[in-house]
Amino acid sequence: MTALLVATAAAAALCFLLLVVVLVVRARIARLDQRSRGQRTEVSTILRALLVDEGEAPAPRASSTLHAVASVVARVHGEDREALQGWLDVHGASAIARAGMRDRRALERARSIRLYVRTTAEPSPILMSRMLDDPDARVRGVAALEWGSTGRTEAIAPVLAAACRQERRLPPLVASIAIMRCRLLDVDSLHAAWSTRDPDGLRVALSTGSAAGLPGVQPHAVAALEHDDPLVRIAAADALRRVGTRRSLEPLRARLQFESNPIARRHLDEAIAGLGGTP
Numbered sequence: 001m002t003a004l005l006v007a008t009a010a011a012a013a014l015c016f017l018l019l020v021v022v023l024v025v026r027a028r029i030a031r032l033d034q035r036s037r038g039q040r041t042e043v044s045t046i047l048r049a050l051l052v053d054e055g056e057a058p059a060p061r062a063s064s065t066l067h068a069v070a071s072v073v074a075r076v077h078g079e080d081r082e083a084l085q086g087w088l089d090v091h092g093a094s095a096i097a098r099a100g101m102r103d104r105r106a107l108e109r110a111r112s113i114r115l116y117v118r119t120t121a122e123p124s125p126i127l128m129s130r131m132l133d134d135p136d137a138r139v140r141g142v143a144a145l146e147w148g149s150t151g152r153t154e155a156i157a158p159v160l161a162a163a164c165r166q167e168r169r170l171p172p173l174v175a176s177i178a179i180m181r182c183r184l185l186d187v188d189s190l191h192a193a194w195s196t197r198d199p200d201g202l203r204v205a206l207s208t209g210s211a212a213g214l215p216g217v218q219p220h221a222v223a224a225l226e227h228d229d230p231l232v233r234i235a236a237a238d239a240l241r242r243v244g245t246r247r248s249l250e251p252l253r254a255r256l257q258f259e260s261n262p263i264a265r266r267h268l269d270e271a272i273a274g275l276g277g278t279p
């Protein structure tokens with residue numbers, strides 16, 4: 001009988017504890033929802049004042065408001081972008097971002113990079129290059145993509161160099177996306193890949209340079225047909241299919257005679273056909 005009473009009391013205590021936990025969680029969720037609604041209202045008021053009424057916008061109540069307004073900067077252009085960046089600058093967003101980029105937490109550094117780039121009309125190449133060398137891969141990726149989103153050609157060489165190095169390497173896909181967001185005007189910007197012949201760097205340079213329609217990629221692509229990495233040879237064949245001339249047919253046919261990788265052979269065939277030749 002005593003054991004039954006003890007078990008009943010324990011069950012009742014457990015139910016009470018679970019009820020308390022549920023109530024605490026619900027209260028916390030309600031507070032977060034209320035805070036989120038309050039911030040959305042605040043941000044909407046600021047955006048309306050700056051972009052619609054073109055008047056004075058209220059000061060932010062918290063730094064999170066700066067991040068929320070900065071997220072809109074990437075979606076607007078011209079005078080609207082200048083208005084948002086001006087408001088962010090007046091309220092210290094740039095200083096907050098610079099401080100956050102030195103934070104010991106990787107996610108905070110990444111958030112601060114976004115805030116900095118979207119607040120600053122001309123991000124510092126020195127500062128952005130430093131973030132491309134961050135110990136955390138996520139931070140390096142954000143730095144490359146955000147810098148690329150500005151469309152500034154000065155970002156191309158550092159991003160590509162980060163994809164070519166051995167330590168703290170930038171993934172090829174991230175580097176390609178970042179470079180494609182910039183105005184790639186000449187092959188000299190891709191020098192890091194041509195000089196090091198790093199497999200990842202060459203794939204990025206060949207794909208982005210040929211996608212941009214740069215004829216100067218052709219000699220580098222011809223040289224890359226003899227690279228040890230089959231993925232580089234595939235990228236070289238694809239680049240020649242895009243920007244090559246009939247002068248590329250001879251090296252493509254020569255490579256095809258010795259190519260053992262079946263996927264690379266298919267890409268070589270497609271490049272030759274695309275240039276109007278026959279295997």
